[in-house]
Amino acid sequence: MAVIEGRPRRGALLPWFGALSGTRGGALAIFVGRRILWMIPIVFFVIVITFFLMHQAAGSPWDRTGGRQLSQSVIDNLNAKYGLDKPEWQQFLIYVWDVIHFDFGLSYQYEGKSVTSLLGEGWRYTAVIGGLAFLLIVPVGVGLGVLAALRQNTRVDYATMGFATIAASFPNFVVGVLMVVVLSVTMYKLTGGSFFLPSSDFALDDHLIMPVITLSLLPIAYTARLTRASTLDTIRQDYVRTAWAKGLSERLVVIKHILKNSLIPVVTTLGPTFAFLVTGSVIVETVFNIPGIGRAFVVAVESRDYPMILGTTVLFSVVIAVANLIVDVAYVFIDPRVRLT
């Protein structure tokens, strides 16, 4: 975990923070500052890898499959317009400079549209579905996990863990397809997204139910398994036995003593969960034909719209990095045992 991993040579990276390190608040400031600085090389690296990978692709974006090829003068004009006439390293520097200014360049597949505007059209769907899934994962996953742990080795426990084991193995596109077959095709319940209709038909109403469940099922299973394990750990602690011995009500013991402490390890998985939701959106939006960023990414990959691929990858990596940062900082507040190094 990043909290533990940060190198203890305090002040080596940020000498001007050295004076702060005496207090806990100062230590926290250093920790957050270092984590924010660490995001820069990560995002830079993602840009480097993706950018130079893209430029390895054979052919140019102006090649036509079959039919008449564009004339050389048109290609030259297009190259000049998209900045492809400059040497590669220069293109790279220009791109990085533009990204810093939130300009991801022009899309190849939709003429005259910028990547930023395409991302702007789709983010609403991706954010709503991902956000709802996130809101579902924590209470359902934690609830199932605590329930299974409190009823350890009973039918409730076996049923919950059986469900979690199966759900953790079924990839989300499989879950989505099976759900459409069962609910929409055979039972005529719920609108199964608009997978054959133009994507503009997708509305943020009961179309959301299946995508959100599809997206959240696997993280729910993981969270439930983890919560069960950590709750079983907590139940055996002395302070829980003391709480029971004091004659506290079950409600109080479970909520104040067990739940509070067994949630700590669950918080650490929220970062990876968030990353999973982001990449999962690529799949779920394809299954249900949702016009979000994930779907736009797949379309860009299919039509080799490199600026769009690059822009989406950078955006996703930044979102994931920020989510991890927030989780790590939240962890420090939740668990006082964490040492800031």
Place this chain on the structure above:
Amino acid sequence: MALAQPAVDQPIDWEVAEKQVGLWGDAWQRFRRNRLAVLGGVLVLFLLLVAVLSPLLVHFGLIQDPYHQDVANIEATPGMAGHPLGSDELGRDTLARLMYGSQISLTVGLLVQAIIFPIGLAIGLTAGYAGGRIDNLLMRFTDIWYAFPDLLFVLVVVSVWHPSGSPFFQLLPIFGAIALVNWVGLARLIRGQVLSIKEKEFIEAARSSGSAPIKLVLKHLLPNSLGPIIVTLTFGIPQAIFLEAVLSFLGVGIQPPTPTWGQMVFDGYEAVYANPTSAVFPALAIGCTLLAFSFIGDGLRDALDPRMRR
């Protein structure tokens, strides 16, 4: 070293009550007692058999040719017109395509681990054994790789390189991309193992008796961390199968007409109202295969964890 001989002539009862079991024998016994793990193992063996035997079965006419289009019976429901599991939108037999599809899935799952293992081993061992600056450098490097969302990276790589030709040749960039995003976990695990084992007494004993570093690594460090490595590689198999299936589902994996499960799910899904079963069977095949491998992984983890040994 010779043991001191007993002074009396009478043979001594050494009290070896049961047969001695080594680490691997013990692990095997524990694995065998885990019913789910055995079930997973049987399923995987069955799949391997199917993958190897399906060309033979086609040759002897026991199943249909997965590429043959029975144009009179497209989207057949299961059991119709000699298609036990129905046919797809081009009239190809679903059962035969399902059986052929296992070849791709298993190849990806197993071969990717064969690529990951040396990479993770080299980086993890070097970082853990060398320590200091080298360790720091390598771990920052793995941190950065770790930050790259895996599905996105694989999609980007596959969008750049998509060779045509034989299915195996088409698989190469997919192998490479999946391996490149998945070695990080193994490298970190091996480093952690090496760091913890490095401080143990028997390593100190070996070192003070003059073992060369390379011998120390190969004879002591590696065998002692083999259990967790095997578990990690086992869990890597379903991960790789999943990524390949997603690529095929998204239409950027192996090109048709080679049957792959992900592609079959997509094809069936496009015609889901006409014939829902043609999406269901490959979907279940993917789910059950991943489940089988994770049962094996769970079983191996319980069997190989030395802390749980009697």
